[in-house]
Amino acid sequence: MKKILLPIFLLLAGFGFTQNEVTLDYYLPQNISYDASIPKPADVIGHEVGEWHITHDKLLFYMQTLAKASDRITIETRGETFEGRPLALLTITTPKNHQNLDQIRKDHVALTENGGTGLNTSEMPIVVYQGFSIHGNEPSGSNAALAYAYYLAAAQGPEIETMLDNMVVLLDPSFNPDGLQRFAYWANTNRSINLNPDPNDREYAEVWPGGRTNHYWFDMNRDWLPVQLPESRARIKTFHKWLPNILTDHHEMGTNSTFFFQPGEPTRVHPLTPKINQELTAEIGTYHAKALDKIGSLYYSEENYDDYYYGKGSTFPDVNGSIGILFEQGSSRGHIQESENGILTFPFTVRNQFTTALSTIEAANNMRTKILDYQKKFYNDIALEGAKSKTKAYLFGDHKDAAKTWHLAEILDRHQIKFHELKSDATVNGKSYKKGKAYMVPLNQKNPRLIRAMFEKRTSFTDSLFYDVSAWTFPLAFNVDYAELPTLSNAGSEITNLEPIQGNVTGKSNYAYLFEWHEYYTPKALNSILEKGLRAKTAKSPFRLEGKQYDYGTIMIPVQNQKLDATGLYDFLLKVAKESKIQITAVATGLTKGIDLGSNDFDPIKKQNVAILVGDGIRSYDAGEIWHLFDTRYDIKITKIDTKNLSRIDLSRYTDLIVPSGWGSNILNDSKTKKVKEWVKQGGTVIGFRNAANWFHKNEFLKLELKKDTLVAKNIAFDQRGDFRGAQVTGGAIFEANIDRSHPVNFGYKNDKIALFRNTNIYLKPDKQSYNNPIQYTDNPLLSGYISEENTALIKNSVPFKTTRYGNGRVILFTDNTNFRAFWYGTNKLLMNAIFFGDMM
Numbered sequence: 001m002k003k004i005l006l007p008i009f010l011l012l013a014g015f016g017f018t019q020n021e022v023t024l025d026y027y028l029p030q031n032i033s034y035d036a037s038i039p040k041p042a043d044v045i046g047h048e049v050g051e052w053h054i055t056h057d058k059l060l061f062y063m064q065t066l067a068k069a070s071d072r073i074t075i076e077t078r079g080e081t082f083e084g085r086p087l088a089l090l091t092i093t094t095p096k097n098h099q100n101l102d103q104i105r106k107d108h109v110a111l112t113e114n115g116g117t118g119l120n121t122s123e124m125p126i127v128v129y130q131g132f133s134i135h136g137n138e139p140s141g142s143n144a145a146l147a148y149a150y151y152l153a154a155a156q157g158p159e160i161e162t163m164l165d166n167m168v169v170l171l172d173p174s175f176n177p178d179g180l181q182r183f184a185y186w187a188n189t190n191r192s193i194n195l196n197p198d199p200n201d202r203e204y205a206e207v208w209p210g211g212r213t214n215h216y217w218f219d220m221n222r223d224w225l226p227v228q229l230p231e232s233r234a235r236i237k238t239f240h241k242w243l244p245n246i247l248t249d250h251h252e253m254g255t256n257s258t259f260f261f262q263p264g265e266p267t268r269v270h271p272l273t274p275k276i277n278q279e280l281t282a283e284i285g286t287y288h289a290k291a292l293d294k295i296g297s298l299y300y301s302e303e304n305y306d307d308y309y310y311g312k313g314s315t316f317p318d319v320n321g322s323i324g325i326l327f328e329q330g331s332s333r334g335h336i337q338e339s340e341n342g343i344l345t346f347p348f349t350v351r352n353q354f355t356t357a358l359s360t361i362e363a364a365n366n367m368r369t370k371i372l373d374y375q376k377k378f379y380n381d382i383a384l385e386g387a388k389s390k391t392k393a394y395l396f397g398d399h400k401d402a403a404k405t406w407h408l409a410e411i412l413d414r415h416q417i418k419f420h421e422l423k424s425d426a427t428v429n430g431k432s433y434k435k436g437k438a439y440m441v442p443l444n445q446k447n448p449r450l451i452r453a454m455f456e457k458r459t460s461f462t463d464s465l466f467y468d469v470s471a472w473t474f475p476l477a478f479n480v481d482y483a484e485l486p487t488l489s490n491a492g493s494e495i496t497n498l499e500p501i502q503g504n505v506t507g508k509s510n511y512a513y514l515f516e517w518h519e520y521y522t523p524k525a526l527n528s529i530l531e532k533g534l535r536a537k538t539a540k541s542p543f544r545l546e547g548k549q550y551d552y553g554t555i556m557i558p559v560q561n562q563k564l565d566a567t568g569l570y571d572f573l574l575k576v577a578k579e580s581k582i583q584i585t586a587v588a589t590g591l592t593k594g595i596d597l598g599s600n601d602f603d604p605i606k607k608q609n610v611a612i613l614v615g616d617g618i619r620s621y622d623a624g625e626i627w628h629l630f631d632t633r634y635d636i637k638i639t640k641i642d643t644k645n646l647s648r649i650d651l652s653r654y655t656d657l658i659v660p661s662g663w664g665s666n667i668l669n670d671s672k673t674k675k676v677k678e679w680v681k682q683g684g685t686v687i688g689f690r691n692a693a694n695w696f697h698k699n700e701f702l703k704l705e706l707k708k709d710t711l712v713a714k715n716i717a718f719d720q721r722g723d724f725r726g727a728q729v730t731g732g733a734i735f736e737a738n739i740d741r742s743h744p745v746n747f748g749y750k751n752d753k754i755a756l757f758r759n760t761n762i763y764l765k766p767d768k769q770s771y772n773n774p775i776q777y778t779d780n781p782l783l784s785g786y787i788s789e790e791n792t793a794l795i796k797n798s799v800p801f802k803t804t805r806y807g808n809g810r811v812i813l814f815t816d817n818t819n820f821r822a823f824w825y826g827t828n829k830l831l832m833n834a835i836f837f838g839d840m841m
């Protein structure tokens with residue numbers, strides 16, 4: 001059959017390609033027969049694979065149809081995306097295995113527990129989890145899933161039957177349904193009958209924000225460890241339910257690239273990943289190489305991509321005894337595009353993904369026992385690590401913030417990590433931990449490596465380049481207190497059911513209600529109160545009342561002169577307390593130790609109307625993180641103003657305008673910048689993040705003194721210049737700052753130090769007046785992650801926050817990302833403080 005295949009290949013990959021020439025045979029192995037009763041993709045979706053970009057609804061429909069027609073396939077829905085699209089999973093194996101599937105799964109998981117004794121790996125199926133297009137605008141994966149699922153359902157003969165008998169395939173046709181749908185719409189809408197490979201065509205330049213991300217513009221291939229998004233939650237549940245041996249993640253890269261498969265850069269593997277993992281990845285790679293050689297497709301491995309951050313789909317499995325594999329296909333983006341390698345057709349990209357999906361299961365089949373033995377050995381090898389370790393447990397908690405503590409525990413729960421409550425309240429290293437607001441995570445359990453990957457701090461590295469962040473230490477990201485414990489003596493009972501937190505009001509008052517600002521969801525509560533038209537004030541100083549100490553930022557709601565009468569107010573606040581999971585205290589008097597409740601040191605808080613700039617010029621990730629924070633956590637309405645519409649929008653409706661990081665000094669053109677300045681002069685608050693600093697600086701919103709790097713290359717060869725420059729990138733690390741808790745930007749923080757995430761090299765000199773530096777990096781600020789020596793010198797004692805009055809308004813700048821990837825709960829309050837207390841700064 002090769003003779004027939006070759007001319008078709010040349011025609012499609014080379015010259016004169018039109019859509020009429022693509023057939024299903026182009027993708028499929030031709031030396032076997034296919035079950036005629038299985039519907040082909042075109043029979044169901046109305047076009048050939050690769051002729052149009054598959055939309056998620058059609059993809060789902062085909063998979064459902066296939067599951068009905070084939071006794072090899074079952075389909076399940078594991079949840080839904082933000083836009084309500086089902087998160088489907090196909091389980092594919094022989095009908096015989098299907099009848100015994102639960103036992104197969106139980107045995108498979110048992111292999112990783114108690115030494116896997118009594119199980120014979122030579123008789124056990126291998127489990128392969130294959131997932132596609134987590135970046136929605138890298139569509140060849142999901143499109144290949146059509147042909148691949150058809151192949152698994154319809155292929156006949158002993159080869160496929162033996163393979164499926166030896167294997168359970170978990171097929172996730174679209175890791176990112178919302179993004180895929182958005183991208184398919186774009187590519188199909190702009191497709192011409194006469195396919196046009198000119199890269200200047202609109203087809204190849206998606207409009208902002210593009211289809212890469214999910215609904216709230218998150219890169220979901222960074223969320224495998226933090227599991228903050230619904231799509232990741234479904235995937236992680238499947239992962240832990242099955243503990244697959246191999247997990248594949250099919251992506252796309254630049255149009256001029258060929259095809260990449262892991263292993264990646266050998267020096268950039270996380271030290272918690274065993275060496276054998278990479279050796280097995282390389283052996284699996286020989287199957288991809290052979291398959292791609294056979295169809296004449298160029299490829300590479302052991303370059304560019306790394307295996308460091310466990311939040312990525314191809315790296316997360318590596319700390320779980322599995323083997324994660326990244327595939328990257330040069331993207332045709334639309335239907336056909338010119339490239340350095342000639343005309344790149346969409347079907348060609350789909351075929352490479354199909355081919356490596358197939359070579360993956362060929363490798364899995366041939367290496368089955370070896371890979372199963374590796375998984376068993378992985379868990380055997382680490383079984384005693386926890387017991388032998390000097391640290392017996394991690395303790396974390398925040399006695400002022402139950403919700404934040406709870407959300408960190410929730411991550412552990414989703415990863416099936418065991419944790420305990422405290423037997424009794426405790427003080428460790430000067431920090432107090434209260435039962436119910438702290439948890440203990442013993443290392444002596446199934447996967448101590450996964451726990452380490454979440455809790456440990458790392459500051460030394462074998463390489464100075466990182467594909468993604470170099471640190472993600474969860475207790476720092478949550479800004480909770482934490483400690484390494486040498487004993488488990490204070491461990492209470494295991495938490496087997498993480499109960500939701502209950503909010504409450506202590507009673508009905510005829511005078512006032514109080515709540516401290518520390519709890520994570522207090523901004524949600526305050527916003528509800530202000531939206532209702534109620535008056536609330538915040539304390540600029542601590543005070544003591546009725547035996548209780550109240551900190552800076554405490555919210556006071558007086559009973560008199562409100563829209564609601566005393567009973568109505570109590571009922572409403574009870575609802576607010578429950579929805580926001582906070583405790584509200586009713587008090588009977590205004591006479592305190594410290595500022596009395598009627599003092600001028602209580603400042604009134606106005607209802608805020610917040611807008612955020614989105615669209616061209618703005619980084620969609622940074623904007624999406626903020627949108628998600630307001631919308632899903634705090635239930636605060638936020639208006640997304642597109643930069644292109646700014647000229648015709650009346651800004652006077654808004655109290656605050658957030659400017660996320662973007663094109664630096666060119667975020668807005670001169671006339672739009674002038675408009676924002678005028679609005680600030682009239683009393684608006686503009687809040688900029690990261691490189692919005694450059695826009696503020698250039699347009700004189702704010703006087704900034706930037707600390708600049710003067711590093712010059714010496715003895716660096718031409719071919720080393722990339723690494724030299726790369727080493728100066730601060731790709732994402734965690735730093736410590738001192739905070740002045742009396743400054744409103746820091747209200748709600750109980751400690752004098754804070755951990756901040758930073759991925760820029762913008763370093764600001766502190767103000768001469770110390771009170772203008774409420775957040776300042778310490779002398780030795782690196783807590784976790786990589787930063788170059790040169791930048792370490794710059795960051796010391798610099799400031800990540802500046803604010804100034806401008807006319808009647810205010811300018812606020814954060815050089816760090818306080819909203820990073822939805823899991824940096826610890827600094828979310830800084831932005832909320834800027835919103836609600838900006839007037840007081």
Ligand SMILES: [Zn+2]
Pocket residue numbers: 135138251252
């Ligand atoms: Zn990708």
